[in-house]
Amino acid sequence: MATTYTWSWTLLAFILTWMVFHLIKRKKVGTEEIEVEAEETRDGEADVIIVGAGVAGAALAYALAKDGRRVHVIERDLKEPQRFMGELMQPGGRLMLAQLGLEDCLEEIDAQEIKSLAIYKDGKNDTLYFPNNKKFPYEPAGRLLRNGRLVQRLRKKAASHVNVQLEEGTVKSLIEEKGVVKGVIYKNSAGENITAFAPLTVVCDGCYSNLRRSAVDNKEEVLSYFVGYVTKNTRLEDPHSMHLIFSKPLPCVVYHITSNEVRCAAEVPADSIPSMANGEMVNYLKNTLAPQIPDGNLRETFLKGVEEGLLEIKTTATKSMSAKPCDKKGVIVLGDAFNMRHPIIASGMMVALSDVLILRNLLRPLPSFSNAKKVLELVKSFYIIRKPMSATVNTLAHVFSEVLVATTDEAREGMRQSCFKYLSSGGFRTSGMMAILGGMNPRPLSLVFHLVCITLTAMGHLLSPFPSPRRFWHSLRVFALALKMLGKHLGDEGLKEMLIPINAASYRRNYMATASDC
Template sequence: MPESTYDVLIVGAGIAGSSLAHALSTLPRSKPLRIGLLERSLAEPDRIVGELLQPGGVSALRTLGLEPCLEGIDAIPVRGYCVVEDGKSVHIPYPGAHEGRSFHHGRFIMALRDAARRARGVEVVEATVTDLIEEEGRVVGVRAARKAGAEKEAFYANLVVIADGCFSNFRTAVMGSAGAKSTTSSHFVGAVLEDARLPIPNHGTVALIKGFGPVLLYQISERDTRMLVDVKTPLPSDLKAHILTNIVPQLPSALHLPIQIALDRDRIRRMPNSFLPPVEQGSKPGVILLGDSWNMRHPLTGGGMTVALNDVVMLRTLLGEVSNLTDADEMKRLLHQWHWARKPLSSTINILSVALYDLFGADDEQLAVLRTGCFKYFERGGECVNGPVSLLSGIAPSPMLLANHFFSVAFYSIWVMFTHSLPVRSSPDAKLVYTVARVDQYPFLFFKAIRVFWTACVVFGPLLWSEIRWWAPTDTRRRNVVFAKAALPVLAVMGGLVWTLRVL
């Protein structure tokens, strides 16, 4: 069996794998690392996600020296968002001069792979990895075949990094029983629109669709615009009919014809929207999970690449301080340090992605109240926009700031419910009438307000706990975890109430 030996072996040449290969090649060492980058297919990938890089991700790319990968791929500057509901829109710009980028996913991947291929000490190999090689409980390499039916080769390394994406074949083998289970609540159904006109140029559009999930639209090249339609499981038998009948009528009229043409011309593709909280690694020596193979969040906020690139920035720095990659104790300390260091950004984006999806894809009365309140919260502008978009874009990584704004939205939603005009229909066939609640309706609204606030806690609390419960896996830190579980939501509620009173 043919053999190859490396210092670091990376499985998967996607966003995380290619970036890490290049990043490790730049470590200041007397002897450059020998890095192997294995990828099943080096052809340009064609995916419907991974096409919007937030400003925080652009900053990480710049830190890694990979910002030139955004050039020459027809990437589009992104300066914020436009949220649309019922024909109304609210502008949510990135603060200051911050910009993101949107692009065809495959073109960006090819640029990253080219950068890795040119990097010092990196060897890119097209091969399908089939097995991990273990010796005495330690991963020492992988087996892979360069072509279908070809003899498997052994690739050995002091450290193996698994970055094979959301459908990872090795997640369970690495994490074992300690690993969390991914959950999928919906799918994104994607199409590319030609020459579509969005409400605000160079801004992503989030359309809130009553009775269904949100729709995302953003330009990915000079003429192409990506449309992602959220469809809850189980999926309709006829996706095209579902989009044309239920979704398109609620979108801006300028988009109707481009959508019709795109659906007639191209096959409809879909991608699961999965959530996988990160579990601290280190139980199996010699191997690390990176990117979506380890941690996933809902793609609504476009934060996946930002988290992955920031993980690479931190991992590169930490690995640069390790003298012996085969020292199990040293590597376990490194992984523990990495797990904590990445929390402010990863937890913020992970929690926000699912919480915002629950609000934007409101499927019950209480969530609908929160969605309306969220939209009106954005309409206030100022810090009611700057704070949330700074969290979403990776500019302000702070779970506590996120909790503050989330519960501010909850309290403000209750205020809106009492004081703003709400739609009322006297009968199923009657026309909607907008009216402010009467005083005699206040007792009912008071109890409804309690249910709305409880719904907000049910949305946010488990997400927060899914992140903080892995921070302290040892018995010595257990009391700290219990305290955090009890105290953080209380502090978030108090902060949200104070902020809302200031807003009002």
């Protein structure tokens, strides 16, 4: 009996001691958090510093400012950007703009409506329309535009908010103390070195970002180059389509960016870029690519631009960089500084806006950003929530860019031919792929399904009319090629995130349920 009482009192004493210790610890942590928040609020000039005022930076600044945050935006150059990437806002991107209250930024910039993708290969062509999907709560149409004009509209909208300070300056480095980013050091327009503090710093200064190396270990890969120019004072016969030509060795695209300006862009291999100086580029465009473009209005527009815009032909690298989580406190990386994919499907702005919307919704409940630990915990969930959109777009861009490469390899050419046939076959095949391309159905599993169908179509094509040993071998190579394409992104994006439908269902429910301002 005595032993029983002894053990009972010992157990009770242990429980009471543990409870007292736990309460003291919680009180201490709470006190520390309050002290940190008080210190940061006292010293910080803003709640958040955003480095870069491109599409992602300007949109995030406006979204956070509407939530009552004080936002300091530092942009290297506030003049209108002159670039020829980011010239298509997919239907899904328009929905994201609407969710952020920024849909009016597509107005007054002479943006052109796009309803379809026109594809051309070996004398054949077809027009693929964005489907009227009842599950997509917005108009099934995108906008073709000048990227710089959109960026300026977004900057103007952000700067118009009383909580936003938009400043021209070059950020030189992040300020870091004990593993926590406290702000930035930048040079303002007057050449003065300024130190700015904030509880949270967001790096979204584009594909040439130097700051991301201080926050995350991401490595970019140059895939190829795009050569582009504008044909002025012209109008395509089908102005509401993006025209994609399955040219050799790499594709080219023709599309409106204003009511009377047409963008012509051609992809060239990274290791064999024709020289502009000695006329090789002009000869390449005229003699190699132009004959592959359908005769008539498209070819005339293509050649007219070459003749008139010799001094305006620009070359830019196409890059790829998988998204890696940033584990450092006090800083977040967004946009092209965080994640890049081949631009052939023109969906980068859509992914960036989706990321902005998710991040804004995650941060909204926090009374402040001073508790770096809480912010980091929320950002970790951001990397999972973004997957349905980002993983679908990244995978499609990678696979599409590889399939469009023309080679003498029978297996690869079989995949390229089957891709054209599948896209132009109509029915659920065409509508399904166009819904994915337009960001109207961000479901990685749906994309995997269509890629499997394209692979089986290619294998069947190579085996017909009867399966010889040689044809059987090439069909197996097509299967191996498809596995390689998918395998890379299953690893980069995560097997669970790519293949479990519940993630995509949650994304659609929370971020695509309505076009009203969140």
